Amino acid sequence: MLNHSPEASISAKAFGKINLTLEVTARRTDGFHEINSIIQTISLCDDVTVWHSPDLFLEQSSYVLEPESDLALRAAKLLRNHAAISEGAKIRIHKNIPLSSGLGGGSSDAASVLTLLSNLWGLSLKSFEISNLAASLGSDVPFFLEGGTSYVQGRGEIVRAMSPIPKKWFVLCVPEIAIPFKTGTMYSLLEASDFTSGGLSRKIEARVNGGGDFPEEFLFNVFDRVAISNYKSIASAFDAMHAIGVKEPHLAGSGPTVYGIVNTHESARAMQLLLELKYGFKAYIAEPVFDDPVSI
Numbered sequence: 001m002l003n004h005s006p007e008a009s010i011s012a013k014a015f016g017k018i019n020l021t022l023e024v025t026a027r028r029t030d031g032f033h034e035i036n037s038i039i040q041t042i043s044l045c046d047d048v049t050v051w052h053s054p055d056l057f058l059e060q061s062s063y064v065l066e067p068e069s070d071l072a073l074r075a076a077k078l079l080r081n082h083a084a085i086s087e088g089a090k091i092r093i094h095k096n097i098p099l100s101s102g103l104g105g106g107s108s109d110a111a112s113v114l115t116l117l118s119n120l121w122g123l124s125l126k127s128f129e130i131s132n133l134a135a136s137l138g139s140d141v142p143f144f145l146e147g148g149t150s151y152v153q154g155r156g157e158i159v160r161a162m163s164p165i166p167k168k169w170f171v172l173c174v175p176e177i178a179i180p181f182k183t184g185t186m187y188s189l190l191e192a193s194d195f196t197s198g199g200l201s202r203k204i205e206a207r208v209n210g211g212g213d214f215p216e217e218f219l220f221n222v223f224d225r226v227a228i229s230n231y232k233s234i235a236s237a238f239d240a241m242h243a244i245g246v247k248e249p250h251l252a253g254s255g256p257t258v259y260g261i262v263n264t265h266e267s268a269r270a271m272q273l274l275l276e277l278k279y280g281f282k283a284y285i286a287e288p289v290f291d292d293p294v295s296i
Contacts, residue, residue, distance in 0.1 A: 143156065196220075
């Protein structure tokens with residue numbers, strides 16, 4: 001049971017993610033795109049904590065965003081308005097996931113805030129209510145309510161849990177580039193020939209749910225081509241990943257992070273050091289996670 005004294009806090013690890021596949025199958029009449037994507041939460045994470053407070057506010061630690069631009073604070077206000085309550089809360093987020101990196105940090109923070117404040121405020125919302133709120137905040141937010149390994153469809157609001165993928169290590173290469181209105185820009189660069197049927201995502205789902213592994217050749221991100229063609233720093237990141245031995249580098253989400261998969265921690269750490277010391281990139285390593293991120 002939750003302790004609702006003013007000193008009580010609830011914490012969660014807001015895990016990042018990578019897309020094993022990201023396929024676009026069609027452009028919708030509402031301006032969004034239909035996707036098929038296998039998404040996996042990873043151990044690189046932000047730390048989110050909430051407390052009771054007379055006011056509702058966000059305490060920023062290691063990053064600076066305008067309050068109204070921060071998805072976590074928007075999530076808190078949306079939840080409070082939906083529940084028709086006047087409760088306040090202090091929200092503290094310690095950022096470890098790079099901003100606007102394609103690793104889903106903002107969306108994961110928002111999902112954690114929805115879950116944590118629902119508990120802190122003692123709300124009895126049904127799961128579909130939380131899911132609908134999440135979908136209204138952003139396409140990746142519904143996935144982060146569940147985490148683990150999931151098959152995601154629609155514009156991101158249809159999330160189907162999968163069996164866990166086999167143990168892997170992810171090497172993350174993060175170019176220093178800011179792309180204005182990044183996701184919309186990347187979608188605008190797609191051509192009809194970039195659209196696929198979703199077949200690679202379905203193949204990975206079938207193999208993993210059947211207890212198997214998946215060939216790296218099945219990995220796919222629709223934005224790889226446009227990112228390499230239009231952004232020199234991302235193309236350089238792909239080149240660096242190939243040079244250190246990554247067979248199948250791909251973007252995480254809409255980028256700019258480029259990831260590769262290796263089998264051991266030792267290999268991942270060695271590649272991280274090469275990316276940092278030889279090629280001058282920020283680099284991280286992470287492993288897949290499947291645990292419930294909320295702890296009380």
